[in-house]
Every structure is written in structure tokens, then in C-alpha cells.
Amino acid sequence: MTTIYDVAERAGVSPATVSRVFNGTSVSAEKVAAVRKAAADLNFTPNRTARSLRTQSSEVIALVIPDIENPYFTEMARGVEDVASEAGYSVVLCNSDSQTEKEATYLQIAIAEHMSGVIIATASETTSLDSILSTGRPVVAVDRATRYDVDGVVIANRAAGIAATESLIEAGYRRIAYIGGPEDIDTAADRAAGWRAALAAAETQTDIGALQRFATFRVDGARAAMEELLALPEPPDAVVAGNNLIGVGAIQVLTERGLTPPQIGVAVVGSLPFTTLSPTAVTMVRLPARHMGVTAARMLLERIGGDAQPARTVVLRGDVQHASAVRV
């Protein structure tokens, strides 16, 4: 491994000058040239570990998400990454798998590795940010709000739930069920609240309780919930899916039974990027995942840069894409 001392010797300067060349402080043009040449000759790369130990910082940010296999989060990750790498930061993607312990481990690593900041979609309400915050590192919450006073970027979940439901009501459906994520995740609870509010406003449907299901945010849970709903004495004629994977699970079950939309109405809070359905068969409230990542990364970078204004929360709205079909 070549060090700045090797480069310094070859270029006939001091190690400090080599360091300066690589950090952009004032060095005479001729020495800059000599150092660059020597560095190139020796195939020198600065040792980030040493740099990081010395400066107590590193150009790395951690992105902690609950499910790396969910396209919603990977799209968000792309947004984060694009902004970060533009600014010279690398992104370490950590998959908490919705487990608080794994999440805590990654947060510890972020501290121990001197990472500059953290963007996190928390695994649950109980997530503790105490130790990371006590180090003074900036944290931005994405997708899910936290009980801490930190920057956040969230979705207007209640509005999204309302929009999805209203789209079905307008299309003529009259018994609209809801399948959402775990009730203790705020995003899931808010979307469910939106569904309830829309139904209440429409005054068309009374037995709301019977048509509400909380599953996991995964395909399997949604499948089971959909089966349950269809087995009801009075099954629904439409369903609102609380996120993209729930939408997939619900539609899978429906399709297997020959009930392809719009035979039964489907509205999804989220996008179906890999759907093979006709694009107009279901209503999607598309969530700006990438934009969310971009916004969060920008906020984090500002904080890393020393910005100390009070914590802000940015609320992003979904974009309704109505199914063109109506109830048949």
C-alpha cells in the first residue's frame, strides 16, 4: 500500500503538501503537478480509514430500510444514492428486515464507522434513535415519522387512503374493503383512517369493521386477508390495498379466482412497477418514492453541512391514477 510518505518522497515535498493537494488547500502549481505525477506513478489512493480516524468523519451515509425487496424502498434508495453520490458521498444500504435489533445493530455500526448521517425508515414505533442522536449525527426520517424531533419526509397517507377509496366509490363500487399493513405502523394506520373517512363521507356503507384487515406489508399476508374477505357471507365488491405488495397479493388471489379487475374494484396506495395487468385496470395512488429519497438526502446533506435550523417535516402527496374502467 502506497502512502502519502511514498508520494511525498517521490515528488520531493513533505507529506503535508501531498495531503494538501488532495484536499484542495493552497499549494503552488508546480508542486501540485509534481505530486499528481508521483501519485499517478505510484497508483496512490488516499486511505479513507486513516483520514476518517483523523477527521472523525467519513463521506458515507447510512440508509436503513425495513425491506430491501420492496420496490418502493429500492426506488427511494435510488433517489438517495443519486443525490449523495453527486455530492461525493457513498451510501451504505442497510436492510433492517423490520427487526428492531437488526436496526439497532446498523445504527451502532453507523456510529462506530463515523458515518456522517443516517436516513431511516424505522422498523417500528419502538425504534430508538437516542444513541445515534447523542453523537450529534444528523438523522432524517423517511416514509415513517418518529417520536424524535428530527427532519422527516413523509407521505400524506390519510389523503392517499381517501383518494384511493373515492376512486372506487366514483366508479360505482358499494362494498369497499381495506387491507393494510400492521396497525402499529403509522403509515398503515393513516391510510386506513383515510379509507374510513371516505366511506363515512359517502354514507353508502355501514359495516366498516367487518371489511377491514391488517396484514403485514408483504404479499403473503395480503393473500390471506383477501381470501378471508372473499369468504365473508357478504364479500366486498372492491378493495383498497394499503401498499404495493398488499396490492400484488390481493390481485393475485382475485386473479386466481377469475375475478380480474374491474370485475372487482381495486385501488392501491402505491405503484405496481412490475405488474402485468392492463395499466388501466386498477387505481393507483402513486407515491413519489424516488423524490422522497432525493428530498431526504438533500436535507441530510444540509445538516451535515452544519445547518442548524429547527427540524422540518416535508409532506409529499401521492398522485392518483384512476382506473379507466368502472364497475361491471
Place this chain on the structure above:
Amino acid sequence: MTTIYDVAERAGVSPATVSRVFNGTSVSAEKVAAVRKAAADLNFTPNRTARSLRTQSSEVIALVIPDIENPYFTEMARGVEDVASEAGYSVVLCNSDSQTEKEATYLQIAIAEHMSGVIIATASETTSLDSILSTGRPVVAVDRATRYDVDGVVIANRAAGIAATESLIEAGYRRIAYIGGPEDIDTAADRAAGWRAALAAAETQTDIGALQRFATFRVDGARAAMEELLALPEPPDAVVAGNNLIGVGAIQVLTERGLTPPQIGVAVVGSLPFTTLSPTAVTMVRLPARHMGVTAARMLLERIGGDAQPARTVVLRGDVQHASAVRV
């Protein structure tokens, strides 16, 4: 930030002893207890950067993939992560976005950060592993073979192409097209070769050239290719998709035209995890992505542990799930 010196002072031992406690070398039971207590009191976490600078290593491995938004690669990432975290390693996920320069940057970072090893699905044939290999770090190639003499885990791509095609032939289709990824990616070329071989063996189809398309490994490219094929004077009655996203794109176009499988035969090399199709409508040659990640991670860990046997390549086979329907 608390250091081993703080802990040492509080426990009444030397810093070296504290270090030993955290690294499992012989220390008397009473001192171990004292150190642990002091560490807990002070909420001490060893500084990985310092450790890494001193030992010239770190318990981090890099996983470089060309498309983080492709479920195939995220499933693979899960496999890698599960094995790695079990062994006390963390995984840094790097998205090269199929760009050789981005890939090179991440490889540089892996070196500069003293990461223990790299698992990489290369962006292209031209990927250079020279500098990472010259540092002596182990590299395992996944999904795509390289021109270097390193460990690898790949799919039996030609066999997968043959299996997909044969499934369609057996179902009675007679004009089977192929849409694959870029011809210069070996996986794409091999799958195409499998398709050609299966058709040649069946002797049912002659104008192979007209029915072959190379797109990107993305949804959009596949859509365009599918449109082209349908616009042919003599359009195909079936299509083999070279990967999961190509399958999605092709099926989307077909569905939009009311040509849902099995009206037209579809076989995909890969899985459709978020499909909303009836599960028996298309043939899938399911690829063991997670297993691939697991295998690669195990191999890398062995190398990190000092294993110096000659480079091995593990070939994994896809698992055919035939569409239950036949040509209609």
C-alpha cells in the same frame, strides 16, 4: 466519544487489557468483569475506524450489483446479507447502475475502506478487477462470469434458455420469439443460445433470425421489442423472455392488446415475484437468486478466512415451473 483509555482508567487496568477483553484473548476473569462493567457504565463502543486502520482490515464486504431495482438482485442481496451478518460481517450494497465508471468508483472505495472482500455482478465485459485483485482481496463473481481467475457462482443459462423454449414447444407453440438482454452480457447470450438450440432440435421453425431481439435488461426495452415482434408480417405465437423484467415488459404489451397468456405463449427465464397474473399462465424458469447470494457469501468468507485453493465456479440450475395451460 469514550475510548479504551477511559474504560481502562475506570476499570483500573491498562488499555491493552481492555483491547484484549474485546478481542477474546486471555485475560483473568476478574479483570474481564471489571472491564465489561466499566465499558457498560461508559457506554463504550470500540471505534471501528481505528481498529481497521491498525489491523488493515474491516468486517465489511461490498456487494456490487448492476440494478438495485431488479428483484432478482435484491433477492440475491438478501442471501448475501443473511450469511454475512451471521458471520459478523456487514454488507455494503453498491449499485453500479450498469455503468463501468460507477462500478470502478465503488471498487476503489472497497479498497480505500479496507473492506474484506467483494461480491460482484459485473456491469459489463470490460469491468476491470485488476486493482482490487492486486490488493490481494478476495473477489467472487455472481450471476455473470468474468475474464479473471476468481471464484464464481453462475446460472446454467443455456440450459435455462432451452428449458423455457421446450416448455413452449411442448405446449404446442410453433413460432417462438426471443427477447433477451444485451448481447455482450454473457448471461443474455447464453440464454439466447439455449433458445436457438431448442428450436434447432425441434426442427419446427426456420426463420430464427427474424424472431430474435436484444433489448436492455429492463422493462422498457422489452416493451419496445415486443411491439416490434407483434408488428411483424408473421408475428410469433409465443415468446421467451430473457429475464424477469423483460418478461414483465413483454407481458404488459401483450395484456394491453388483449393477448393474455396462454393466447400467446410466454416463458420467462427468471421469476415474476410481483406478478398479478394467474400463477399458471406463464412458464417460469425460476432462478435461485437467494441461493446464489448465499453460496457466493460463503465462498467469500472462506477466502477471507485464508482458503487458498484454486478458483472454483459453482453452476446453479433454474427450476422449471411449466405453465399449466397449452396453446389455445
Place this chain on the structure above:
DNA sequence: TTGAAAGCGCTAACAT
């Protein structure tokens, strides 16, 4: 088993 001390590669005072 334990401690003292050197040094991993770099940056940032401080001095020139």
C-alpha cells in the same frame, strides 16, 4: 496474565 510503547496513514496546528 499484564503493561508499556510503537505505529497504522492521515490531517491540522504551529512554525518557518
Place this chain on the structure above:
DNA sequence: ATGTTAGCGCTTTCAA
């Protein structure tokens, strides 16, 4: 503008 030097927090000889 440039060089000298003292650490950043840790591990690891070497001695005791």
C-alpha cells in the same frame, strides 16, 4: 506556501 510534528483510537509486539 511549505515543513515539522503531534495525535485520532486501536492492536500488538516485547518485556516483565
